[in-house]
Amino acid sequence: xxxxxxxxxxxxxxxxxxxxxxxxxxxxxxxxxxxxxxxxxxxxxxxxxxxxxxxxxxxxxxxxxxxxxxxxxxxxxxxxxxxxxxxxxxxxxxxxxxxxxxxxxxxxxxxxxxxxxxxxxxxxxxxxxxxxxxxxxxxxxxxxxxxxxxxxxxxxxxxxxxxxxxxxxxxxxxxxxxxxxxxxxxxxxxxxxxxxxxxxxxxxxxxxxxxxxxxxxxxxxxxxxxxxx
Amino acid sequence: xxxxxxxxxxxxxxxxxxxxxxxxxxxxxxxxxxxxxxxxxxxxxxxxxxxxxxxxxxxxxxxxxxxxxxxxxxxxxxxxxxxxxxxxxxxxxxxxxxxxxxxxxxxxxxxxxxxxxxxxxxxxxxxxxxxxxxxxxxxxxxxxxxxxxxxxxxxxxxxxxxxxxxxxxxxxxxxxxxxxxxxxxxxxxxxxxxxxxxxxxxxxxxxxxxxxxxxxxxxxxxxxxxxxx
Amino acid sequence: xxxxxxxxxxxxxxxxxxxxxxxxxxxxxxxxxxxxxxxxxxxxxxxxxxxxxxxxxxxxxxxxxxxxxxxxxxxxxxxxxxxxxxxxxxxxxxxxxxxxxxxxxxxxxxxxxxxxxxxxxxxxxxxxxxxxxxxxxxxxxxxxxxxxxxxxxxxxxxxxxxxxxxxxxxxxxxxxxxxxxxxxxxxxxxxxxxxxxxxxxxxxxxxxxxxxxxxxxxxxxxxxxxxxx
Amino acid sequence: xxxxxxxxxxxxxxxxxxxxxxxxxxxxxxxxxxxxxxxxxxxxxxxxxxxxxxxxxxxxxxxxxxxxxxxxxxxxxxxxxxxxxxxxxxxxxxxxxxxxxxxxxxxxxxxxxxxxxxxxxxxxxxxxxxxxxxxxxxxxxxxxxxxxxxxxxxxxxxxxxxxxxxxxxxxxxxxxxxxxxxxxxxxxxxxxxxxxxxxxxxxxxxxxxxxxxxxxxxxxxxxxxxxxx
Numbered sequence: 001x002x003x004x005x006x007x008x009x010x011x012x013x014x015x016x017x018x019x020x021x022x023x024x025x026x027x028x029x030x031x032x033x034x035x036x037x038x039x040x041x042x043x044x045x046x047x048x049x050x051x052x053x054x055x056x057x058x059x060x061x062x063x064x065x066x067x068x069x070x071x072x073x074x075x076x077x078x079x080x081x082x083x084x085x086x087x088x089x090x091x092x093x094x095x096x097x098x099x100x101x102x103x104x105x106x107x108x109x110x111x112x113x114x115x116x117x118x119x120x121x122x123x124x125x126x127x128x129x130x131x132x133x134x135x136x137x138x139x140x141x142x143x144x145x146x147x148x149x150x151x152x153x154x155x156x157x158x159x160x161x162x163x164x165x166x167x168x169x170x171x172x173x174x175x176x177x178x179x180x181x182x183x184x185x186x187x188x189x190x191x192x193x194x195x196x197x198x199x200x201x202x203x204x205x206x207x208x209x210x211x212x213x214x215x216x217x218x219x220x221x222x223x224x225x226x227x228x229x
Numbered sequence: 230x231x232x233x234x235x236x237x238x239x240x241x242x243x244x245x246x247x248x249x250x251x252x253x254x255x256x257x258x259x260x261x262x263x264x265x266x267x268x269x270x271x272x273x274x275x276x277x278x279x280x281x282x283x284x285x286x287x288x289x290x291x292x293x294x295x296x297x298x299x300x301x302x303x304x305x306x307x308x309x310x311x312x313x314x315x316x317x318x319x320x321x322x323x324x325x326x327x328x329x330x331x332x333x334x335x336x337x338x339x340x341x342x343x344x345x346x347x348x349x350x351x352x353x354x355x356x357x358x359x360x361x362x363x364x365x366x367x368x369x370x371x372x373x374x375x376x377x378x379x380x381x382x383x384x385x386x387x388x389x390x391x392x393x394x395x396x397x398x399x400x401x402x403x404x405x406x407x408x409x410x411x412x413x414x415x416x417x418x419x420x421x422x423x424x425x426x427x428x429x430x431x432x433x434x435x436x437x438x439x440x441x442x443x444x445x446x447x448x449x450x451x452x453x454x455x456x457x458x
Numbered sequence: 459x460x461x462x463x464x465x466x467x468x469x470x471x472x473x474x475x476x477x478x479x480x481x482x483x484x485x486x487x488x489x490x491x492x493x494x495x496x497x498x499x500x501x502x503x504x505x506x507x508x509x510x511x512x513x514x515x516x517x518x519x520x521x522x523x524x525x526x527x528x529x530x531x532x533x534x535x536x537x538x539x540x541x542x543x544x545x546x547x548x549x550x551x552x553x554x555x556x557x558x559x560x561x562x563x564x565x566x567x568x569x570x571x572x573x574x575x576x577x578x579x580x581x582x583x584x585x586x587x588x589x590x591x592x593x594x595x596x597x598x599x600x601x602x603x604x605x606x607x608x609x610x611x612x613x614x615x616x617x618x619x620x621x622x623x624x625x626x627x628x629x630x631x632x633x634x635x636x637x638x639x640x641x642x643x644x645x646x647x648x649x650x651x652x653x654x655x656x657x658x659x660x661x662x663x664x665x666x667x668x669x670x671x672x673x674x675x676x677x678x679x680x681x682x683x684x685x686x687x
Numbered sequence: 688x689x690x691x692x693x694x695x696x697x698x699x700x701x702x703x704x705x706x707x708x709x710x711x712x713x714x715x716x717x718x719x720x721x722x723x724x725x726x727x728x729x730x731x732x733x734x735x736x737x738x739x740x741x742x743x744x745x746x747x748x749x750x751x752x753x754x755x756x757x758x759x760x761x762x763x764x765x766x767x768x769x770x771x772x773x774x775x776x777x778x779x780x781x782x783x784x785x786x787x788x789x790x791x792x793x794x795x796x797x798x799x800x801x802x803x804x805x806x807x808x809x810x811x812x813x814x815x816x817x818x819x820x821x822x823x824x825x826x827x828x829x830x831x832x833x834x835x836x837x838x839x840x841x842x843x844x845x846x847x848x849x850x851x852x853x854x855x856x857x858x859x860x861x862x863x864x865x866x867x868x869x870x871x872x873x874x875x876x877x878x879x880x881x882x883x884x885x886x887x888x889x890x891x892x893x894x895x896x897x898x899x900x901x902x903x904x905x906x907x908x909x910x911x912x913x914x915x916x
Contacts, residue, residue, distance in 0.1 A: 043313050047359065050304035075737035084730050108797050110337050114344075115801075130734065272542050276588065279533035339566050343573075501771050505817065508762035568795050572802075 004136040005029055006089050006175035007096065014179055026138065033142025037068050041150055056151045058159045065152050068143035070132025070167050072160055081131045081163070082170045088127045088135040089174030090181065095119040097182045103190040134167035141168050233365040234258055235318050235404035236325065243408055255367065262371025266297050270379055285380045287388045294381050297372035299361025299396050301389055310360045310392070311399045317356045317364040318403030319410065324348040326411045332419040363396035370397050462594040463487055464547050464633035465554065472637055484596065491600025495526050499608055514609045516617045523610050526601035528590025528625050530618055539589045539621070540628045546585045546593040547632030548639065553577040555640045561648040592625035599626050691823040692716055693776050693862035694783065701866055713825065720829025724755050728837055743838045745846045752839050755830035757819025757854050759847055768818045768850070769857045775814045775822040776861030777868065782806040784869045790877040821854035828855050 002008045005026035011017040017025075041048070048056075048064050058065040065071065072081050096119065098104045099112050107115055120135075127133045134140040144164060147156045157164050231237045234255035240246040246254075270277070277285075277293050287294040294300065301310050325348065327333045328341050336344055349364075356362045363369040373393055376385045386393050460466045463484035469475040475483075499506070506514075506522050516523040523529065530539050554577065556562045557570050565573055578593075585591045592598040602622060605614045615622045689695045692713035698704040704712075728735070735743075735751050745752040752758065759768050783806065785791045786799050794802055807822075814820045821827040831851060834843045844851050 039316060043309065043316055043356075043359065046304050046306050046309045047302070073734070075733050077733050080730065080733045087726060087730055105796070109334070110340060111797060114347075118801075127730075130730065268545060272538065272545055272585075272588065275533050275535050275538045276531070338563070339569060343576075497774060501767065501774055501814075501817065504762050504764050504767045505760070567792070568798060572805075 006171040009172050010093050010175040010179040029138035030142045033138045034145050037143040037146035058155045068147050069140050070134045072131040081166050084130040085170030086174035089171040090178030093175050093178030135171050137168045235400040238401050239322050239404040239408040258367035259371045262367045263374050266372040266375035287384045297376050298369050299363045301360040310395050313359040314399030315403035318400040319407030322404050322407030364400050366397045463596050464629040467630050468551050468633040468637040487596035488600045491596045492603050495601040495604035516613045526605050527598050528592045530589040539624050542588040543628030544632035547629040548636030551633050551636030593629050595626045693858040696859050697780050697862040697866040716825035717829045720825045721832050724830040724833035745842045755834050756827050757821045759818040768853050771817040772857030773861035776858040777865030780862050780865030822858050824855045
């Protein structure tokens with residue numbers, strides 16, 4: 001129950017989520033972002049119409065498209081925007097993956113949602129100046145589809161030379177890069193946990209189960225809570 | 230011991246608070262907001278008089294009524310302001326209800342007050358631009374009554390075509406909508422807890438008790454602490 | 459090991475700190491604030507001299523005295539500034555006292571310091587516009603003595619008709635008011651804890667000891683940590 | 688696995704990290720800061736070139752060197768900037784050292800990383816106006832080397848009369864000063880822990896091991912997590 005296809009793809013490649021779930025998860029994530037954008041559009045319809053003068057555009061001082069999807073700064077080259085999204089999403093994965101790695105002093109379950117929220121907030125605050133800091137294909141494509149269907153027209157996809165594919169594809173690559181870096185630079189260097197069952201078995205679960213199997217049904221609640229991914 | 234009639238109404242409809250408590254709770258919540266607003270008025274009396282030139286008004290550049298109650302932006306239609314309050318309060322309930330749902334990996338008791346504080350802060354920061362983000366009938370009606378009795382006159386109720394009923398009624402509807410959405414989309418899909426008593430009975434209480442009965446007397450302290458609702 | 463004479467006085471009156479400690483604690487709190495202000499003065503000496511042009515004053519656009527002690531706004535009457543400090547400090551005590559009240563679902567020991575920090579931050583952010591939000595006689599008198607001895611002269615005490623006594627005395631009154639309100643409106647209404655020793659004796663200590671006796675030596679560490687009071 | 692040579696030096700002098708690790712740790716910390724600065728340079732290359740007009744300078748309205756390393760304000764004397772860095776780093780150590788001091792009510796392991804993050808954030812917010820608030824030789828030297836090699840030239844080292852050595856050396860002194868102050872004013876006054884093994888041996892480890900020996904291999908994960916030092 002993640003909210004970010006880049007995270008889901010990374011978890012699939014790590015064997016933590018079965019590959020068959022990747023497509024339905026991602027579609028639902030985009031659908032959720034589309035519906036939430038539609039609600040934002042309805043709640044702020046009056047304000048958007050007041051600010052834009054009723055003319056919904058992608059360019060100009062009164063543009064309103066960037067309320068929803070992300071767009072690059074004028075000075076930004078294509079390669080820089082790709083790098084921006086790869087780095088941002090790689091940092092996201094580098095911060096998420098240690099949180100429940102039993103070998104790497106995992107955070108308490110109850111603290112994982114606020115920690116992830118602070119990580120996403122921090123990356124968003126630090127790395128949005130180049131091209132909006134999507135680091136999440138669903139968070140970008142869903143609102144972009146909303147603007148396509150709500151009056152901004154096809155320009156939301158064609159503008160900046162069809163730039164829309166960058167926040168859609170680069171985070172997927174960035175998530176894989178970040179996950180690979182975590183494996184190569186950190187996880188593989190951590191000492192193995194003792195194989196005999198620990199005394200307090202509730203707090204230190206066997207590592208293999210967490211990393212190799214899909215979540216058991218009774219962990220569904222935990223997944224829902226950590227949906228801020 | 231909630232502070233928000235919309236939350237109390239939602240809890241009544243969920244069977245967590247007896248209906249007979251709804252009216253006295255709500256009246257006390259409005260009374261508390263009135264008294265607190267009166268204290269704010271006294272502490273900042275000099276500053277308010279200095280800023281307003283002694284002329285307490287609802288409109289204009291030197292208006293001071295919106296220090297206390299909420300008022301709509303000029304561009305806002307009635308339906309948008311209703312939707313704004315319904316969505317804001319529904320989001321509040323959607324964030325509060327999982328926190329102590331034993332089936333949904335509840336937060337530790339000690340973390341619930343700060344989490345609720347951050348939720349209210351976040352909704353207030355995100356959704357106040359349309360019409361002040363009341364999402365709480367007591368937080369709006371109490372201060373409005375204070376301004377009525379402290380020199381702003383009946384205009385605080387008659388302005389914007391008697392708009393005052395929106396932050397009074399729409400949050401009640403929004404709380405019900407949010408609670409219903411939590412039930413339909415989340416709670417009903419959670420697997421049942423095992424019926425046999427768990428080993429550590431103190432941390433995983435039987436769900437039925439929490440959702441069906443009013444709080445036991447010895448939990449009163451917990452209620453007082455979570456009064457940030 | 460509190461940092462605020464108003465808190466220490468309140469704790470003395472509640473029987474939690476022996477009265478004989480009140481004067482030495484308060485003197486040390488003022489001394490600590492004086493020394494810390496001196497360090498601030500040294501670290502920012504160049505910036506203060508650059509901004510003030512070398513003329514250390516209490517009034518005017520280039521005044522620098524309010525970097526250290528608090529001063530009232532021009533529009534503020536004496537009674538309003540007293541009320542401001544009484545209300546602010548009463549709110550501080552109303553927020554502190556429940557935190558370790560065993561009858562009132564106390565916060566975990568490890569969370570008390572950050573909670574108190576957020577409370578002080580919140581009161582400081584909300585209530586500093588009238589007269590600087592001292593709510594702590596030591597935090598105000600110590601820096602004021604520093605400015606007296608570091609070149610601002612006696613005006614730091616004589617200005618605004620000898621206003622300096624307000625942030626020195628009103629917080630003491632406010633702390634007592636807040637503590638009394640907590641007793642009358644909350645503590646006296648809480649049900650008694652069971653008198654038989656609880657099963658997990660480490661987490662629920664007997665109430666009487668905490669409220670009636672001075673802290674035992676082995677709790678000194680806890681005191682040092684909660685020194686943000 | 689600290690990120691700050693001043694912290695590592697302090698821990699060496701306290702006997703918590705062996706001296707032989709000081710140099711390799713510090714070099715790796717500078718290398719990490721250099722690589723991270725290089726990544727920032729790449730990600731924001733377009734923005735830096737757009738803002739600076741392609742002319743990478745240390746002085747002037749369009750200077751971009753202070754994006755990376757720290758530089759003093761115009762009004763700042765050499766002695767003030769040294770004092771600034773000594774005080775800032777001493778405060779850092781005074782806040783870090785109690786966190787896992789078993790005699791001083793240590794914070795829970797899981798809370799240490801966020802507490803350290805807030806401490807560093809707070810010092811950075813409070814003490815950056817004089818000369819950028821490095822309080823970390825690696826955080827300053829690494830980015831300065833990056834600017835040296837990325838087009839700003841030798842001026843990043845020669846400017847302000849070779850000022851670069853201040854944020855490189857003063858934090859080392861400040862860390863020692865802060866650690867010494869913690870020992871003299873706090874640690875030596877704490878009562879000894881009982882020598883008999885405590886009942887719950889997992890949460891209260893013997894003090895001597897923590898302070899005298901290097902971390903055991905199985906604690907490596909904890910170190911990685913607390914790398915925000």
